[in-house]
Amino acid sequence: MLGKKINLQKLLAPVVLVILYVLFSIIGNGFFTTDTLKTILESSYYIGFMAFGVTFIIITGGIDLSLGTVMMCSALLGAYSFKVAGWPLALSLVLTVAVGVMFGLVNGVFVAKLKLPPFISTLGTMMMAQGVGSIITKVQSQTWPTSTDPLGGWFKKVFIRYNGMPVGAFWLAAFFIIAVLILHKSKFGRYVFAIGSNEEAARLSGINVEKWKIMVYALSGFFVGMAGIFYAAAYTTITPGTGNGQEMNGITGAVIGGVSMAGGSGSMVGTLIGVFIMSVLKNGLASCGLQAPWQTFFTGLVVVLAVLLDNYRTRAANRVRKS
Amino acid sequence: MGDVILKMTGIEKSFPGVHALSQAQLEVRAGEVMALVGENGAGKSTLMKVLTGIYPKDDGKIEFFGKEIELRSPKDAQDLGICIVHQELNLMQHLTVAENIFIGREPVIGPFVNQREQNRMTTELLESLNIDLNPKRVVKTLSVAKQQMVEIAKALSFNNTKLLIFDEPSAVLTDTEIDDLFRFINQLKADGLGIIYISHRMDELKRISDRITVMRDGQYVDTLVTANTDIDEVVRLMVGRVIYEEPRTHSMVAPDAPTVLEVEHLNSLDVKDVSFHLKKGEILGFAGLVGAGRTETMRLICGADPKDSGTIRVNGKEVRIKTPEDAVRNGIGYLSEDRKRYGLCIGRSITENTVLTDLGKVSKGLFVNDRKADRISQDYIDKIKTKTPSTRTLVRSLSGGNQQKIVISKWLFKNCDILIFDEPTRGIDVGAKSEIYHLMTELAKEGKSIIMISSELPELLRLSDRIMVMCEGKVTGELDIAEASQEGIMRFATDRNVGVSKNAG
Ligand SMILES: Nc1ncnc2c1ncn2[C@@H]1O[C@H](COP(=O)(O)OP(=O)(O)OP(=O)(O)O)[C@@H](O)[C@H]1O
């Protein structure tokens, strides 16, 4: 009986997602269509990747504010290497991810080796990444190939949509599974939880906390680089000096999904659902004719509600029941 | 003895999967010390948490001064004059001693805290309790024992207190400090307070308590008048069998056993020129008062803190130990005295904590084999009789003593050749203690070498082959077990002037 009760609580977030979807299908204008579903999916890709990455970091008790600008910087440099420097597209894609990993490593070294608070060090890299993108591109907007481009026309087909099929969803699913395996099944994942729940105990257990923390930030950087690719595939043109604020989308997704900012607990499934809740909300509100400011307002409200709900949920789990 | 001031009857309390209290009862009179004893997980702390409004009871009745009371929050209990010194420390680590004691009741001048007055009041309080502490010290920088004293001072600072609960206060204290503690308990008793005293140290019961209530598996067993009771009888009621621990009379180490660990001229802020060696299969005890530098020494050896100078040799080879990882790689494992801060990830499961020291052993390639990990942690649960509903239970929800057992399982699993146990049996019940003693003896027989820090002299005398005594960061004595006695150890432990004086053969 007890097991069932706890499972019910775990089901809460998915249930909220479904309720929101059904609600908007009823009240929204033209919301309940496959097209909207595709839009929902497609606007989730890059946020999803960012959220997967930052989930690892938040579980170790850290935070990454540089997600947004690093994503832009990597997409910007990728496009620059392709269009201006004339690299083959595949190589440019590798560069895009590499830029993310590099910034992740920098964050990792700042946090783990130099013992800077994550908030401060990633605030620093947030600005640095924005600067680097602008400096290298000389503040020129960069474009990725569209599907009709003779060179690299496959870009969008591979990453976003092929013959109306949302292929991006397969990528997201594949990397979601990878992220789940790493977080919940691998040794690395155990260390992530252990560090977040008691870093000193982990260190005294003979775990190289510094090394693993650097790895966490680098892994998150990898996901951010991937986010860069999917952002590029969705929006084609990348403008230097943007990206600020995008990190909040990623962090919010994780938080709505129940990842505790205090570290030590959270799940990848939660994060994925959190990201979808945000997309459904955004597209749903739009279909009701509410504009961006309203969407922002409601997303904020959902964050607060989600955390409240989570508090309630943990308290309910700890509460004493009559037998 | 005074009137009955507290009467708890038919108390029921369940947690998910655990029936923690079932028909529990307790009675306390004014001016008496009621000892509450029972195995780890018997429900002592839970009963006290019900009494102090931390957990709501599922059923039962609490009468305080003849009136039935309902406690909705810890504040309710405080207002009625029921105060508790918790088993697990609950201080705000970043605040000072004075701030911790007077939190929520700060003396003020208009809207501001009157710091000076607060510090003065704290000094006065600490002095009246004979505690040597600066009120402005940040709690984080204090040792566990000192923190415990702050907790006690805090509980005693409420002046309307009518019933005071001590949940294992002596677990982290050494004998001298316990003497002080017992002095104020006796004084409070004389003032007519009722006192509930929880302890796993059976030798204390005769000294401090007037009556003893025994609990077992969440149930009330019996209440005995201390003066007419034999302690063996109490133990029998607690664990269902008689336990006798014989002190060791001679060293069990083979004379030709090789030296596995040599420490020479170790120095740091709190450690002054410490040298010693450890032989294969030896149990080396470390005695001393709180603040003698025993923990600090071991933290240097296991790489938890950086040392200023000194050499460490393992199996004759000099090793560089900069981090705990280096220490573990060289086969040195350290079980911290402060499990909550340094030993456990309390928000994670038993299994996760147990296998954390050596995940490689339960992994295939990159991935952890959860089933194998669970099986192993179950083995340790059975071996040292940890009381828990399952291997996936969060460590946070275990009773204090059972949490300690998880720390032990964790290092048994790592299988280091040199194990440093810092207060290994703190908060562990008599039955389990004796199991842990046997376990340590077995480990030593198998060829593991053990260093054990303990503030319980009988425990050191029962287990050690040799005892080092420290005082104020220096080694002041070394005793072979054959000639060690409580008095001898205490002499060295309070020996503030002498350098190293050898007494060993
Ligand atoms: N918050 C909680 N959630 C779930 N189970 C709990 C919780 N607190 C206590 N328990 C369980 O209730 C039982 C009684 O625990 P309690 O802490 O009262 O034991 P105790 O007698 O104080 O033991 P010890 O001597 O080890 O401190 C244990 O089995 C414990 O696991």
Ligand SMILES: [Mg+2]
């Ligand atoms: Mg207890």
